[in-house]
Amino acid sequence: MLHEIKYRILTIYRDRQAAFWSLLFPIILGTLFSLAFGNFGKDIDTIDTAIVKEDTSDSARAFENYLKEIEKSDSKVIKLKVMSDKKAKQSLKKGNISGIYYVKEKPELTVTDSDMQVSILKELLSEYDQNVSLYKDIAKEHPEKLEEIIKDNSYYNMSKEVGISGKEVHGVVQYYFALIAMACLFGGYVGYTIGIQLQANINKVAIRRNISSFGKLKMIVCDTLVGWGVQTVNVSVCLLYLKYILKIDIGSNMPKMFAVCMVGSLIGVSSGIFIGCLGNMSYEFKIGVITTYSLLSSFLAGLMIAQIKGAIEKYCPIVNRINPAALISDAIYSMDIYDEPSRFNLDMFIMIFMAVLFTGVSFLIMRRKRYDSI
Amino acid sequence: MTVFSGCLKIIKSKIGITIMYFVIFTGISIAMQLNNSKQSVTDFQSKRMDIAFVDCDKSEISGYIYDYLNTNHNVRKMKNDKSLMQETLYYSQEDMVIKIPKGFGDKALKNGGTERFIQITQELGSYGYIYVEQQINRVLNSMRKYVNAGFSVKQAYKNTISVKKSRVNLIDINGNGGEKTDFSYMFRFYPYLAITVICTSVGMVLVAFKKKEIVRRMNSSATSLKSQNVQLLLVFSIFGIIIWLLSLIIAFFMYGRIEFLKSPNIGLYILNSFVMTITALPIAYFIGMIVKKTEMINLIVTPVSLGISFISGVFVELSVLGDTVKKIGRFLPVYWYEDLNDMLSTYSELSKSQLNKVYTNLLLQLLFAVAFIGGALVVTKYRREEK
Numbered sequence: 187m188l189h190e191i192k193y194r195i196l197t198i199y200r201d202r203q204a205a206f207w208s209l210l211f212p213i214i215l216g217t218l219f220s221l222a223f224g225n226f227g228k229d230i231d232t233i234d235t236a237i238v239k240e241d242t243s244d245s246a247r248a249f250e251n252y253l254k255e256i257e258k259s260d261s262k263v264i265k266l267k268v269m270s271d272k273k274a275k276q277s278l279k280k281g282n283i284s285g286i287y288y289v290k291e292k293p294e295l296t297v298t299d300s301d302m303q304v305s306i307l308k309e310l311l312s313e314y315d316q317n318v319s320l321y322k323d324i325a326k327e328h329p330e331k332l333e334e335i336i337k338d339n340s341y342y343n344m345s346k347e348v349g350i351s352g353k354e355v356h357g358v359v360q361y362y363f364a365l366i367a368m369a370c371l372f373g374g375y376v377g378y379t380i381g382i383q384l385q386a387n388i389n390k391v392a393i394r395r396n397i398s399s400f401g402k403l404k405m406i407v408c409d410t411l412v413g414w415g416v417q418t419v420n421v422s423v424c425l426l427y428l429k430y431i432l433k434i435d436i437g438s439n440m441p442k443m444f445a446v447c448m449v450g451s452l453i454g455v456s457s458g459i460f461i462g463c464l465g466n467m468s469y470e471f472k473i474g475v476i477t478t479y480s481l482l483s484s485f486l487a488g489l490m491i492a493q494i495k496g497a498i499e500k501y502c503p504i505v506n507r508i509n510p511a512a513l514i515s516d517a518i519y520s521m522d523i524y525d526e527p528s529r530f531n532l533d534m535f536i537m538i539f540m541a542v543l544f545t546g547v548s549f550l551i552m553r554r555k556r557y558d559s560i
Numbered sequence: 561m562t563v564f565s566g567c568l569k570i571i572k573s574k575i576g577i578t579i580m581y582f583v584i585f586t587g588i589s590i591a592m593q594l595n596n597s598k599q600s601v602t603d604f605q606s607k608r609m610d611i612a613f614v615d616c617d618k619s620e621i622s623g624y625i626y627d628y629l630n631t632n633h634n635v636r637k638m639k640n641d642k643s644l645m646q647e648t649l650y651y652s653q654e655d656m657v658i659k660i661p662k663g664f665g666d667k668a669l670k671n672g673g674t675e676r677f678i679q680i681t682q683e684l685g686s687y688g689y690i691y692v693e694q695q696i697n698r699v700l701n702s703m704r705k706y707v708n709a710g711f712s713v714k715q716a717y718k719n720t721i722s723v724k725k726s727r728v729n730l731i732d733i734n735g736n737g738g739e740k741t742d743f744s745y746m747f748r749f750y751p752y753l754a755i756t757v758i759c760t761s762v763g764m765v766l767v768a769f770k771k772k773e774i775v776r777r778m779n780s781s782a783t784s785l786k787s788q789n790v791q792l793l794l795v796f797s798i799f800g801i802i803i804w805l806l807s808l809i810i811a812f813f814m815y816g817r818i819e820f821l822k823s824p825n826i827g828l829y830i831l832n833s834f835v836m837t838i839t840a841l842p843i844a845y846f847i848g849m850i851v852k853k854t855e856m857i858n859l860i861v862t863p864v865s866l867g868i869s870f871i872s873g874v875f876v877e878l879s880v881l882g883d884t885v886k887k888i889g890r891f892l893p894v895y896w897y898e899d900l901n902d903m904l905s906t907y908s909e910l911s912k913s914q915l916n917k918v919y920t921n922l923l924l925q926l927l928f929a930v931a932f933i934g935g936a937l938v939v940t941k942y943r944r945e946e947k
Binding site for chain 1: 679711879
């Protein structure tokens with residue numbers, strides 16, 4: 187038995203495809219994620235903005251001074267250019283500037299879309315409107331406090347985004363959860379290798395194995411356990427790489443996370459064995475099925491677009507209950523965020539059921555295969 | 561045209577896999593477009609959010625926060641029950657849960673007293689809270705200053721919400737009221753579809769031609785190497801064009817048929833996607849030349865297509881990517897495709913300088929195509945010399 191286990195481990199790691207998909211690819215993709223999302227939530231580039239002076243009233247000058255103060259401030263959120271109306275509109279249409287502030291009695295802003303930079307320009311204008319109204323009201327009713335309030339530049343951020351338990355979360359972490367789920371499902375390539383090497387009508391190594399004295403049931407159990415173990419190690423390496431090398435905050439409950447990865451890996455490996463021993467379809471077709479099924483599941487769990495899982499939850503929640511990648515990413519998310527374990531337990535229950543189902547069906551298919559002549 | 565017919569036969573034998581890839585990845589593109597046009601990371605303005613409001617403080621100020629949010633969003637009060645909050649978000653009954661912790665009212669209007677005190681919880685991957693956060697910050701900071709000036713809390717709130725807002729004018733330069741068109745998202749995801757499907761299918765054909773017996777028969781045939789390559793190129797070009805046309809037909813039926821054809825810049829969108837398809841073919845050819853076994857195709861195509869797509873702005877918008885990533889992306893043809901696609905979705909009429917940018921980006925994509933063809937020919941020559 188030990189001899190068999192040793193050579194199965196070597197066989198799996200010598201299969202470059204299985205080794206790459208299940209070990210290296212998630213690490214490569216995780217590194218690309220950290221490069222791509224490194225700028226998320228960080229400082230925004232300075233916004234090029236035009237100012238068009240339409241009159242020289244006191245209100246207009248006050249607005250112009252307000253904008254210039256913001257331009258000079260440490261945040262460097264805007265960069266102002268004085269232009270004529272015609273030139274400013276031309277620049278705006280060409281995309282050289284993000285907006286035009288009209289400096290007049292009643293300030294105005296002209297924009298062309300609603301992206302993040304425009305939202306900031308709108309917010310600056312709203313802030314000005316608020317301050318003007320504030321100063322007018324104070325000048326009218328409490329003029330003695332006006333100077334003090336004008337000097338008060340403080341602005342506090344009154345809220346924060348947190349998980350249910352009160353822990354802060356970062357929006358892009360959903361991509362990493364989906365990546366871990368994909369890493370688990372890529373165990374399908376390991377499972378495929380195992381499934382193929384048990385079928386004498388497809389693979390030469392399987393011919394030799396089928397005529398050996400090592401019982402078929404023992405072979406199937408040994409191969410599945412080895413595949414599961416190898417894949418669990420692969421996913422664990424990916425997990426540790428994300429947490430300790432890339433320093434992504436994917437959660438603090440590592441034992442539970444390894445448990446999720448173990449069950450996820452079993453789903454991946456057993457689905458690969460199942461696809462591998464299905465019919466006499468070509469190698470390319472079966473590998474295509476494993477690739478598209480893993481990528482599609484991971485996509486629906488938020489690998490490429492983080493919001494997709496939420497949208498599915500709203501319009502078709504049953505998909506999230508049967509999609510293994512969604513269950514894996516959901517289990518990892520809920521273990522750290524929710525104090526109540528019910529969501530985590532439900533996810534694990536469905537995952538274990540799926541793993542047992544795939545494994546059971548694969549066993550039944552392979553055990554029943556007999557050959558008239560090898 | 562023996563090589564041409566041989567290629568067609570191989571493609572025919574692999575048609576099932578090709579169709580499977582095409583259907584799955586087109587489905588993924590459509591799903592991405594449907595989701596992105598509803599909510600993008602850079603567009604979080606002017607949306608009425610569904611909010612569950614948990615008031616643990618029950619003070620005058622928390623009441624004002626509720627009233628203010630209720631005028632701008634759909635707000636319902638909720639008990640402070642963790643499992644209820646979990647269920648609300650888990651089943652997406654609301655977009656977010658806003659919790660005012662106890663003690664908020666005592667310190668809310670004191671300088672720095674309640675910084676980062678209000679808790680906003682939403683499902684992962686959503687960005688609506690940024691807009692709501694801005695609104696809450698503006699109201700509370702204004703109220704604080706009114707109270708510091710000597711106004712009562714009630715008067716401070718009344719004055720804050722009755723501010724007359726300055727006008728914001730929108731110049732509709734993209735013909736869609738400042739919003740990106742739905743089909744522009746689908747065109748954004750097209751490179752991922754094109755590279756994956758074309759590279760996988762072409763790769764399988766090329767690997768089939770690598771079998772020793774076939775290579776020897778082809779080398780000893782009367783058909784010149786040049787003719788063989790031309791025939792291969794012809795087959796792959798036809799295949800790539802079919803994939804491109806199928807994608808356009810799907811877009812045509814999905815986005816309003818004649819309206820789609822009348823949309824601003826539609827000619828340039830189609831041209832850009834055509835050039836992308838032409839660029840994907842040499843990439844596929846290059847991969848097919850370096851790959852020796854069928855099992856290696858997936859090994860290379862999927863990480864290449866996913867990796868290129870992530871760093872070139874297919875899944876994550878270019879404006880959100882970091883400078884380092886954009887610098888790396890500039891060495892990839894998909895970056896220039898996305899850069900052009902972004903511009904076409906922003907402007908309905910292009911100035912002279914913008915038209916120059918169109919030509920530049922298209923040319924850069926074709927240059928990459930030439931570079932990949934060159935690389936593939938070098939590999940072919942090296943392999944022949946090796947033998």
